[in-house]
Amino acid sequence: MAIFPIRTFGDPVLRSSAAAVQVIDESIERLVQDMLETMYAAPGVGLAAPQIGVLKSVAVFDVGEGPNVLINPKIVETSGEWTFDEGCLSVPERYWPISRPGWARARGLNLDGEDVEYEGDELLGRVLQHELDHLQGILLIERLETRVRKAALRDLRNEGLGLLQ
Numbered sequence: 001m002a003i004f005p006i007r008t009f010g011d012p013v014l015r016s017s018a019a020a021v022q023v024i025d026e027s028i029e030r031l032v033q034d035m036l037e038t039m040y041a042a043p044g045v046g047l048a049a050p051q052i053g054v055l056k057s058v059a060v061f062d063v064g065e066g067p068n069v070l071i072n073p074k075i076v077e078t079s080g081e082w083t084f085d086e087g088c089l090s091v092p093e094r095y096w097p098i099s100r101p102g103w104a105r106a107r108g109l110n111l112d113g114e115d116v117e118y119e120g121d122e123l124l125g126r127v128l129q130h131e132l133d134h135l136q137g138i139l140l141i142e143r144l145e146t147r148v149r150k151a152a153l154r155d156l157r158n159e160g161l162g163l164l165q
């Protein structure tokens with residue numbers, strides 16, 4: 001197992017879509033272990049593979065009930081709306097109020113290749129939506145209202161982040 005550096009805003013890997021995992025083999029098991037270790041070390045409640053530079057559709061999360069993994073996940077149902085001060089390990093130490101569905105259900109595979117589902121509101125619902133966004137190359141900044149997003153991008157650039165964008 002290893003702790004990987006977390007890619008930050010401006011790294012093009014964060015803007016790229018992750019590829020579906022075709023075979024769940026030892027390399028995927030190792031990737032999941034590395035992602036969990038990196039997430040706990042950060043510390044964070046969720047991590048997507050692109051955040052450590054791996055464009056594979058794998059996400060891990062732990063909202064206080066133990067480690068979970070989702071391979072090739074999709075959001076299959078959402079409802080409601082909830083505004084929450086959201087942060088991201090790839091845009092460290094910044095939080096913005098972001099409105100998303102309050103409840104979400106995600107479906108994917110576990111490490112045994114079995115279908116699994118997670119659903120929840122509050123933090124779990126938020127983490128599922130946030131991490132699955134990463135797998136499509138979407139950062140939380142893109143979920144901000146236009147005016148807030150422009151100000152956020154300006155601030156980040158002023159601090160020398162996101163120069164590649």
Ligand code: ZN
Pocket residue numbers: 087088089090130134
């Ligand atoms: Zn994130």
